[in-house]
Amino acid sequence: MNRQRQLIVGPGALGRLLAMHLAGQVPVTLLGRRPLPTELTLITPQGEHRPRVVASLTATELAPTSPLVVHLATKAYAAESAFAAIADRLDPATPLVLWQNGYGVQEMLTRRWSGPVLCATTTEGAYTQGDAGVVHAGHGQTALGHLEGRYADLADGLAATLTAAGLSCHAVDDIRIRLWHKLAVNAAINPLVAHWRIRNGQLRDRPFRPMVETIIAEVAMIMAREGIPEPLDGWHGLVWKVIEGTADNRASMLQDVLTGRPTEHDAILGPLLDAARRHGLTVPCLTALTPTPGQPPRTPGS
Numbered sequence: 001m002n003r004q005r006q007l008i009v010g011p012g013a014l015g016r017l018l019a020m021h022l023a024g025q026v027p028v029t030l031l032g033r034r035p036l037p038t039e040l041t042l043i044t045p046q047g048e049h050r051p052r053v054v055a056s057l058t059a060t061e062l063a064p065t066s067p068l069v070v071h072l073a074t075k076a077y078a079a080e081s082a083f084a085a086i087a088d089r090l091d092p093a094t095p096l097v098l099w100q101n102g103y104g105v106q107e108m109l110t111r112r113w114s115g116p117v118l119c120a121t122t123t124e125g126a127y128t129q130g131d132a133g134v135v136h137a138g139h140g141q142t143a144l145g146h147l148e149g150r151y152a153d154l155a156d157g158l159a160a161t162l163t164a165a166g167l168s169c170h171a172v173d174d175i176r177i178r179l180w181h182k183l184a185v186n187a188a189i190n191p192l193v194a195h196w197r198i199r200n201g202q203l204r205d206r207p208f209r210p211m212v213e214t215i216i217a218e219v220a221m222i223m224a225r226e227g228i229p230e231p232l233d234g235w236h237g238l239v240w241k242v243i244e245g246t247a248d249n250r251a252s253m254l255q256d257v258l259t260g261r262p263t264e265h266d267a268i269l270g271p272l273l274d275a276a277r278r279h280g281l282t283v284p285c286l287t288a289l290t291p292t293p294g295q296p297p298r299t300p301g302s
């Protein structure tokens with residue numbers, strides 16, 4: 001177990017979920033851009049309301065403290081600036097855990113930050129409710145590890161802490177591959193459901209099913225060139241299993257669109273398009289899904 005104080009940066013759904021669970025195990029502080037309500041409420045998958053007082057701060061109020069583990073739980077597009085706002089107040093050996101979708105900030109901060117950087121990928125389902133609530137929509141699994149498989153003891157300790165807090169987690173030595181697998185899933189689901197404003201399960205129906213298939217084919221081609229091994233069930237198996245398992249969900253990107261927030265298009269499609277460019281591959285469908293500034297994304301068939 002890791003009993004250090006945990007600083008959770010980003011009070012969105014994931015940040016609140018982490019804070020509310022970890023606060024039962026270790027000292028926790030939640031950090032946001034604006035002051036946060038002191039009492040938060042977790043609504044469990046069974047519908048139970050559990051209020052809890054969680055210490056909170058804004059970036060300017062963070063005093064140099066140690067020892068500390070920092071969980072960066074912002075959206076991918078906000079991660080770099082959120083970390084920059086606190087980095088000079090952290091001990092240079094502070095461990096950092098990155099919870100972002102996509103694949104970009106992970107390599108960049110692993111290279112730049114002096115302390116150990118772990119990356120996490122999770123299938124926990126959560127969404128915010130009002131200023132102080134988080135609905136834990138469904139239990140999932142979290143994997144965490146260093147991009148080069150280093151810091152195994154730190155990863156084991158943090159995985160044990162998260163699991164004891166009620167968020168099932170295991171330490172892995174292949175997090176890079178797992179992040180690319182999640183990227184494939186997000187690329188096949190998120191831009192389409194966000195554009196058409198549909199729940200994940202509707203992708204099983206016409207006219208969406210062939211669009212998903214085309215995206216999977218392009219993603220599989222990129223992954224093969226990038227040397228990312230196929231998941232156990234293959235790319236089709238992985239994507240359709242997630243669609244089946246999250247059929248009733250409104251994906252995170254759809255929630256972003258519906259609430260007028262920026263989306264993670266760049267974090268999800270950017271690494272795939274960069275890889276396609278590097279390998280000289282033509283991927284018309286993925287290219288069309290990327291919005292050009294000032295214009296909505298095009299989708300196959302629109």
Ligand code: KPL
Nearest residue numbers: 189246249250251252253
């Ligand atoms: O990760 C997700 C998301 O919403 O971002 C999926 C797997 C698509 C589930 O909705």
